[in-house]
Amino acid sequence: xxxxxxxxxxxxxxxxxxxxxxxxxxxxxxxxxxxxxxxxxxxxxxxxxxxxxxxxxxxxxxxxxxxxxxxxxxxxxxxxxxxxxxxxxxxxxxxxxxxxxxxxxxxxxxxxxxxxxxxxxxxxxxxxxxxxxxxxxxxxxxxxxxxxxxxxxxxxxxxxxxxxxxxxxxxxxxxxxxxxxxxxxxxxxxxxxxxxxxxxxxxxxxxxxxxxxxxxxxxxxxxxxxxxxxxxxxxxxxxxxxxxxxxxxxxxxxxxxxxxxxxxxxxxxxxxxxxxxxxxxxxxxxxxxxxxxxxxxxxxxxxxxxxxxxxxxxxxxxxxxxxxxxxxxxxxxxxxxxxxxxxxxxxxxxxxxxxxxxxxxxxxxxxxxxxxxxxxxxxxxxxxxxxxxxxxxxxxxxxxxxxxxxxxxxxxxxxxxxxxxxxxxxxxxxxxxxxxxxxxxxxxxxxxxxxxxxxxxxxxxxxxxxxxxxxxxxxxxxxxxxxxxxxxxxxxxxxxxxxxxxx
Ligand code: AHR
Numbered sequence: 001x002x003x004x005x006x007x008x009x010x011x012x013x014x015x016x017x018x019x020x021x022x023x024x025x026x027x028x029x030x031x032x033x034x035x036x037x038x039x040x041x042x043x044x045x046x047x048x049x050x051x052x053x054x055x056x057x058x059x060x061x062x063x064x065x066x067x068x069x070x071x072x073x074x075x076x077x078x079x080x081x082x083x084x085x086x087x088x089x090x091x092x093x094x095x096x097x098x099x100x101x102x103x104x105x106x107x108x109x110x111x112x113x114x115x116x117x118x119x120x121x122x123x124x125x126x127x128x129x130x131x132x133x134x135x136x137x138x139x140x141x142x143x144x145x146x147x148x149x150x151x152x153x154x155x156x157x158x159x160x161x162x163x164x165x166x167x168x169x170x171x172x173x174x175x176x177x178x179x180x181x182x183x184x185x186x187x188x189x190x191x192x193x194x195x196x197x198x199x200x201x202x203x204x205x206x207x208x209x210x211x212x213x214x215x216x217x218x219x220x221x222x223x224x225x226x227x228x229x230x231x232x233x234x235x236x237x238x239x240x241x242x243x244x245x246x247x248x249x250x251x252x253x254x255x256x257x258x259x260x261x262x263x264x265x266x267x268x269x270x271x272x273x274x275x276x277x278x279x280x281x282x283x284x285x286x287x288x289x290x291x292x293x294x295x296x297x298x299x300x301x302x303x304x305x306x307x308x309x310x311x312x313x314x315x316x317x318x319x320x321x322x323x324x325x326x327x328x329x330x331x332x333x334x335x336x337x338x339x340x341x342x343x344x345x346x347x348x349x350x351x352x353x354x355x356x357x358x359x360x361x362x363x364x365x366x367x368x369x370x371x372x373x374x375x376x377x378x379x380x381x382x383x384x385x386x387x388x389x390x391x392x393x394x395x396x397x398x399x400x401x402x403x404x405x406x407x408x409x410x411x412x413x414x415x416x417x418x419x420x421x422x423x424x425x426x427x428x429x430x431x432x433x434x435x436x437x438x439x440x441x442x443x444x445x446x447x448x449x450x451x452x453x454x455x456x457x458x459x460x461x462x463x464x465x466x467x468x469x470x471x472x473x474x475x476x477x478x479x480x481x482x483x484x485x486x487x488x489x490x491x492x493x494x495x496x497x498x499x500x501x502x503x
């Protein structure tokens with residue numbers, strides 16, 4: 001494939017927040033994930049230092065919390081103050097201790113050096129509860145909630161800038177689901193109250209690439225919003241826990257991802273909001289989380305509470321199967337890099353994305369008592385965060401090799417090579433993905449108005465497309481070449497994610 005680029009052909013400027021992450025009160029993301037006071041890695045605040053260091057290593061820019069489905073019945077006031085009375089979590093059908101609440105989340109973000117992003121309860125909650133949360137976090141000392149924060153040991157406001165109204169309230173699976181008409185009104189009234197507390201916050205609202213939902217939401221509340229929140233999980237779990245094979249995953253890396261962005265772009269354009277509202281893809285992962293028998297409780301006759309074998313074995317224990325590290329292979333790395341390339345290619349619109357989640361479940365970091373496992377997708381964030389530049393250049397591509405899907409994939413076709421070029425005014429960095437499961441692919445890069453002299457390649461790969469990392473087993477990692485003369489042609493190994501530094 002031949003690629004021609006010019007430093008004058010600029011797509012836009014990448015926002016670092018597309019390398020953000022998500023943490024929910026589900027399974028071992030919080031308790032046993034980032035927060036584990038009994039762990040030998042715990043610091044003075046109970047956070048696992050091996051985890052916080054891994055999050056710093058990928059320059060985490062923003063973390064969204066506390067949910068996800070969890071938030072739609074979460075009352076933030078139960079998670080602050082000296083006394084934390086446990087609640088029954090109706091979303092995930094477990095007990096929530098509330099030992100980790102708003103103040104602990106802010107402490108975690110300060111430790112990592114990232115922005116906190118709070119998703120509010122628009123399921124059972126209301127405009128007043130949401131705006132009270134903004135009072136608690138962002139007012140200096142006015143009113144009862146700011147005074148509560150001070151009494152809880154935080155004299156200075158937390159200054160939380162990013163707030164989302166609701167999580168997936170469009171879906172029947174969500175507690176407190178709404179229809180499009182209800183949703184527009186609730187977002188409008190919640191936004192009004194939250195902005196009256198702190199007009200400087202940036203507001204997002206739960207959305208879906210659907211015309212009716214968005215037209216209603218944007219007509220009713222568009223003038224109050226800075227972001228529209230959409231989510232995406234592609235690897236099906238309908239066939240149980242067995243992950244899709246590598247080739248099926250690759251077929252998700254084209255229109256399946258870009259289509260959702262293009263549809264939202266069209267809605268924003270239709271309402272003249274494309275310059276005002278950006279996309280926060282604030283939950284995305286190749287793989288949906290595994291939690292059978294939780295949301296669909298139609299077979300109520302055999303499901304009961306914690307005193308029942310079915311509950312323990314078929315509801316709770318099933319969640320441990322998210323922790324099988326062999327599920328997460330180079331397919332996850334190639335898909336994640338393709339997703340981020342799509343965000344970069346649409347960097348004028350997609351300016352936040354949160355990998356869902358970052359610790360445990362389907363995350364990039366797996367914790368166990370004696371350490372952590374960095375799954376293949378972790379290294380994508382490490383490469384993109386540490387080597388890509390901020391200006392995204394347009395590319396002219398010729399002879400683009402494609403892979404097509406079989407009938408079961410509706411004959412889908414995706415490009416085998418996926419590449420983004422970035423620039424900082426002096427040096428270039430390309431993110432080049434070879435999705436081919438077996439064959440090396442050659443690219444030929446030409447600069448229309450520059451003569452770079454040398455290059456260095458960071459290659460994320462493993463011995464096969466199904467390579468993975470596990471406790472005591474490291475098959476996937478990054479190798480980096482020496483600086484060599486830049487001659488334009490580069491051979492990309494099969495199933496690899498590469499950052500090519502060019503100067
Ligand atoms: O499977 C986890 C859930 O996926 C999140 O809680 C929710 O936001 C999304 O539907």
